[in-house]
Amino acid sequence: MANTKEKPVDDVNPEVKEAEKAEEVEEQRDVIEKEEEEEEEKDKSFEELRLDPRLIRALTKKGIEKPTPIQQTAIPFILEGKDVVAKAKTGSGKTLAYLLPLLQKLFSDCGSKKKKPAPSAFILVPSRELCQQVYAEVSSLIELCRVQIKAVQLTSSMPLSDMRNALAGLPEILVTTPACIPKCFADGVLDPAAISDSLEILVLDEADLLLSYGYEDNLRSVTSIVPRRCQCLLMSATTSSDVEKLKKLILHNPVVLTLQEGADKEEPVPSNVQQFWISCSAQDKLLHILALLKLEVVQKKILIFINTIDMGFKLKLFLEKFGIKTAILNGELPQNSRLHILEQFNAGLFDYLIATDDNSQQTKAKEEAKDEDNKEKTKNKRRFKPKLDAEFGVVRGIDFKKVHTVINYDMPQSVTGYIHRIGRTGRAYSSGSSVSLVSPDEMEGFEEIKSFLAGEDDKDSDVITPFPLLTENAVESLRYRAEDVAKSVTKIAVRESRAQDLRNEIINSEKLKSHFEANPRDLDLLKHDKLLSKTAPAPHLKDIPEYLVDPKTQEASNMVKLARAAMGNSRRSGGGRNNANKKRSRKGGDPLKTFSANGSKRRRSGGVGQKKDGKGSSDGLTKKQRTA
Numbered sequence: 001m002a003n004t005k006e007k008p009v010d011d012v013n014p015e016v017k018e019a020e021k022a023e024e025v026e027e028q029r030d031v032i033e034k035e036e037e038e039e040e041e042k043d044k045s046f047e048e049l050r051l052d053p054r055l056i057r058a059l060t061k062k063g064i065e066k067p068t069p070i071q072q073t074a075i076p077f078i079l080e081g082k083d084v085v086a087k088a089k090t091g092s093g094k095t096l097a098y099l100l101p102l103l104q105k106l107f108s109d110c111g112s113k114k115k116k117p118a119p120s121a122f123i124l125v126p127s128r129e130l131c132q133q134v135y136a137e138v139s140s141l142i143e144l145c146r147v148q149i150k151a152v153q154l155t156s157s158m159p160l161s162d163m164r165n166a167l168a169g170l171p172e173i174l175v176t177t178p179a180c181i182p183k184c185f186a187d188g189v190l191d192p193a194a195i196s197d198s199l200e201i202l203v204l205d206e207a208d209l210l211l212s213y214g215y216e217d218n219l220r221s222v223t224s225i226v227p228r229r230c231q232c233l234l235m236s237a238t239t240s241s242d243v244e245k246l247k248k249l250i251l252h253n254p255v256v257l258t259l260q261e262g263a264d265k266e267e268p269v270p271s272n273v274q275q276f277w278i279s280c281s282a283q284d285k286l287l288h289i290l291a292l293l294k295l296e297v298v299q300k301k302i303l304i305f306i307n308t309i310d311m312g313f314k315l316k317l318f319l320e321k322f323g324i325k326t327a328i329l330n331g332e333l334p335q336n337s338r339l340h341i342l343e344q345f346n347a348g349l350f351d352y353l354i355a356t357d358d359n360s361q362q363t364k365a366k367e368e369a370k371d372e373d374n375k376e377k378t379k380n381k382r383r384f385k386p387k388l389d390a391e392f393g394v395v396r397g398i399d400f401k402k403v404h405t406v407i408n409y410d411m412p413q414s415v416t417g418y419i420h421r422i423g424r425t426g427r428a429y430s431s432g433s434s435v436s437l438v439s440p441d442e443m444e445g446f447e448e449i450k451s452f453l454a455g456e457d458d459k460d461s462d463v464i465t466p467f468p469l470l471t472e473n474a475v476e477s478l479r480y481r482a483e484d485v486a487k488s489v490t491k492i493a494v495r496e497s498r499a500q501d502l503r504n505e506i507i508n509s510e511k512l513k514s515h516f517e518a519n520p521r522d523l524d525l526l527k528h529d530k531l532l533s534k535t536a537p538a539p540h541l542k543d544i545p546e547y548l549v550d551p552k553t554q555e556a557s558n559m560v561k562l563a564r565a566a567m568g569n570s571r572r573s574g575g576g577r578n579n580a581n582k583k584r585s586r587k588g589g590d591p592l593k594t595f596s597a598n599g600s601k602r603r604r605s606g607g608v609g610q611k612k613d614g615k616g617s618s619d620g621l622t623k624k625q626r627t628a
């Protein structure tokens with residue numbers, strides 16, 4: 001077997017230590033040089049990066065004209081064959097930063113030699129959703145370049161026969177999760193010795209999550225067969241001790257591409273995302289989200305995060321009584337359904353998606369513990385016992401297309417969770433906003449998030465400002481209706497809907513399996529935002545009567561609609577990019593341009609007419625309100 005890459009993490013040999021020290025010094029020098037080079041190397045074109053013309057043509061067809069800063073910096077090093085650690089904020093284009101040079105390297109092999117017995121490139125990602133996303137991206141590039149390269153994706157849930165079929169075509173690229181590889185070894189689908197001979201590039205994408213998803217042992221068994229000559233790339237949105245651990249475990253004298261520490265702390269969220277918050281009691285969250293959506297003071301498409309699956313169904317049932325149709329995404333749904341929901345949302349087939357992120361694993365456990373106390377619930381659980389998918393990851397790294405607003409209905413349980421959630425908007429050349437509903441219980445965590453985002457030097461600045469477009473009058477005008485409807489969304493109704501939805505999706509999932517095989521691009525077979533309740537929403541709830549609408553909020557809502565129309569976003573948001581929007585976003589701070597420490601600064605102060613407590617003022621609209 002070839003000389004492998006694995007390094008013992010706790011090595012105490014002084015010579016090794018000395019060598020590691022030298023490596024670190026070398027790395028630090030690299031970091032500094034890269035920062036200096038970044039300054040000089042701004043705005044290089046793909047041609048100047050010496051990308052293959054076939055790739056440049058493919059990018060043009062995809063509407064991608066200019067490399068992002070992380071792409072400008074990383075591509076030359078990867079083409080040179082260096083191990084690279086790339087840390088750049090969410091939505092900054094890290095996927096293409098490694099896919100383009102990876103493909104270019106494989107171009108030179110393709111056609112000339114005999115096919116290798118095992119893939120030349122492994123791309124490891126933490127979740128199935130990401131597996132699908134990266135696989136789709138690489139496949140579309142291969143198709144557009146018209147080259148004889150084959151990529152496959154494998155996930156642990158695939159039947160053995162499917163895995164064998166996928167690998168039988170001797171693919172050059174394998175996109176998978178770390179858990180899947182040891183499984184393939186155990187089942188004899190992949191041969192470790194063949195991999196040691198063939199593997200040339202190993203990518204660890206979303207590296208900050210790979211260990212936190214519990215893949216450490218899996219990764220160790222992979223690294224033990226990675227040959228030393230193999231080029232390793234580690235892509236990450238945040239800096240963490242896990243990334244350092246992985247770096248030590250796998251990489252050899254890497255080039256580290258990162259934001260300057262201070263700037264990284266200052267701007268972990270794309271600078272073109274305006275962050276707002278609303279202070280309200282836990283019971284009033286339904287009322288506030290109703291006001292936000294029904295009075296249309298936030299722009300579509302909207303991604304709503306909750307912490308538990310039951311809360312998701314409660315919210316869906318509640319909103320549908322007011323004629324607001326939403327779809328639900330969580331880890332208990334079958335994989336095909338999840339992928340289809342993502343695909344439909346990305347295609348703009350519905351505007352509201354309620355997502356439970358990775359925290360659901362913990363909260364689910366809590367939910368179940370509570371259930372133990374409740375006889376009725378326990379009975380119901382016996383009938384219907386969904387299993388959460390360990391490889392599920394809704395938030396991290398998923399490229400939700402054209403999401404304009406992220407709403408934290410429940411606050412995330414960590415700063416990183418917040419950054420990853422907010423990073424689902426403001427991607428590429430788009431702008432976005434976020435609204436967090438913060439109850440008194442969540443205030444401590446919220447303060448932590450705020451002070452982290454403000455950074456050490458600027459502790460008192462308001463990175464997340466009070467949401468200015470909802471007046472107290474506007475919210476109160478909906479209170480009676482909201483509270484009345486909320487009472488009708490009982491725990492039993494929630495549980496029944498959840499079970500019913502899962503049953504439906506299991507049936508859908510089977511249909512989808514053959515559907516995806518036969519017709520992967522047809523998106524109209526199944527709708528995921530269908531109603532849960534059997535009765536249609538009452539007309540008086542569907543349309544808010546004029547006498548109830550607060551004139552100031554109405555004005556704000558009109559502004560939001562106008563802004564949306566101006567962005568070419570007035571109906572479905574699946575269409576092509578609007579030029580006006582493109583121009584505007586490029587001028588403003590966009591996350592693709594803020595890789596360097598000089599990224600534009602977000603406006604920090606709360607506007608006139610906003611209260612510090614996160615509630616909108618009840619008096620007139622301010623200038624900021626018109627621009628929000």
Ligand SMILES: Nc1ncnc2c1ncn2[C@@H]1O[C@H](COP(=O)(O)OP(=O)(O)OP(=O)(O)O)[C@@H](O)[C@H]1O
Pocket residue numbers: 063064065066067068071088089090091092093094095096236237396397398399423427428429
């Ligand atoms: N050079 C570019 N020009 C315009 N759009 C781009 C460019 N590169 C990537 N994109 C688009 O930007 C979006 C975000 O890219 P990507 O998913 O790679 O970000 P990321 O840095 O991996 O984010 P995350 O850390 O959240 O996974 C994608 O829709 C992608 O197609």
